[in-house]
Amino acid sequence: MGLDDACKTCLVLGLGFSSTPETPPKAEDQTSKNPPTMTVPAASFEPFLTLGLSGEGYRVTVTKNVDENKGGYLHHPHHEEPPTATATARDLYRQASPDPSAVSSFSSGRVKRERDLSSEEVEIEKNSCRVNDEDEDGISARKKLRLTKEQSALLEESFKQRSTLNPNQKQALARQLNLKPRQVEVWFQNRRARTKLKQTGVDCEFLKRCCETLTNENRRLQKELQELKALKTAAQPFYANMPAATLSLCPLCERTSGAGNPKRPFSMPSKPHFYNHVTNPSAAC
DNA sequence: CATACTGATCCCATTACGTCA
DNA sequence: GGTGACGTAATGGGATCAGTA
Numbered sequence: 001m002g003l004d005d006a007c008k009t010c011l012v013l014g015l016g017f018s019s020t021p022e023t024p025p026k027a028e029d030q031t032s033k034n035p036p037t038m039t040v041p042a043a044s045f046e047p048f049l050t051l052g053l054s055g056e057g058y059r060v061t062v063t064k065n066v067d068e069n070k071g072g073y074l075h076h077p078h079h080e081e082p083p084t085a086t087a088t089a090r091d092l093y094r095q096a097s098p099d100p101s102a103v104s105s106f107s108s109g110r111v112k113r114e115r116d117l118s119s120e121e122v123e124i125e126k127n128s129c130r131v132n133d134e135d136e137d138g139i140s141a142r143k144k145l146r147l148t149k150e151q152s153a154l155l156e157e158s159f160k161q162r163s164t165l166n167p168n169q170k171q172a173l174a175r176q177l178n179l180k181p182r183q184v185e186v187w188f189q190n191r192r193a194r195t196k197l198k199q200t201g202v203d204c205e206f207l208k209r210c211c212e213t214l215t216n217e218n219r220r221l222q223k224e225l226q227e228l229k230a231l232k233t234a235a236q237p238f239y240a241n242m243p244a245a246t247l248s249l250c251p252l253c254e255r256t257s258g259a260g261n262p263k264r265p266f267s268m269p270s271k272p273h274f275y276n277h278v279t280n281p282s283a284a285c
Numbered sequence: 286c287a288t289a290c291t292g293a294t295c296c297c298a299t300t301a302c303g304t305c306a
Numbered sequence: 307g308g309t310g311a312c313g314t315a316a317t318g319g320g321a322t323c324a325g326t327a
Contacts, residue, residue: 143302144302144314144315144316145302145316146314146315147314164294186317189295189296190314190315
């Protein structure tokens with residue numbers, strides 16, 4: 001590619017954030033309600049800048065080290081080893097679920113509220129001294145439970161070990177905490193939501209920084225392109241008669257285009273500058 | 286085997302309560 | 307004491323999947 005080609009093209013900048021193709025999210029996770037940020041380990045995402053001359057682009061990828069355990073979706077009590085990339089927490093949960101008949105259901109009334117309560121859970125609910133869903137008149141009142149420090153600590157400890165519970169673990173934890181299993185379940189759901197929210201904030205900040213850096217990089221490349229265009233215009237008559245063999249790679253560019261510059265975390269290999277070693281290095285150098 | 290139904294569980298959005306400045 | 311902000315327990319709805327008729 002010569003100067004002529006380079007000068008005919010536009011500079012195209014694309015900023016993106018995509019998952020790696022080898023870990024496609026499952027169909028169920030592609031709904032609008034399930035953004036891929038939580039179903040695919042964050043470490044597999046790559047913010048990228050595409051900058052192209054003549055339609056070809058560089059892809060600058062930045063990988064981010066995120067503790068896989070943070071999202072919690074990869075942890076399951078019965079699967080201490082990391083699950084396959086395509087397995088969702090729900091899949092894992094189901095794999096670990098005991099015989100469904102072990103958990104009876106209540107389909108009438110407040111179905112959602114009590115649907116997963118076994119007879120034992122109902123017993124626990126009856127005996128629970130901390131929560132009373134109905135007042136003396138039998139009218140449902142939404143009283144908000146405040147967990148004690150001990151309860152919170154134990155729940156946190158359990159969450160650290162695993163972010164989802166199977167029914168048996170839920171039962172055991174509820175018994176241990178003198179709470180309803182449903183309350184334990186809700187606590188875990190809310191806890192997962194908070195974790196995700198927190199992670200989203202972190203991701204947002206990270207992307208902002210990426211965007212900033214890539215914007216600067218784009219600005220720099222735009223400037224460089226303009227300089228090359230100016231140079232080409234000025235030297236047009238001279239280069240038109242110059243044999244191609246006399247054009248070679250600028251040694252300065254070769255030295256500086258390598259990756260791993262700590263000051264430029266998203267650096268990309270610079271386009272090589274061609275120059276006439278008979279005269280001087282290019283203006284871009 | 287294909288289909289419909291049901292139950293279980295999840296996530297998400299929202300509500301509402303308790304606490305604190 | 308009233309109030310708004312905030313944290314979080316609780317609720318409701320929708321989606322998905324497995325088991326079953």
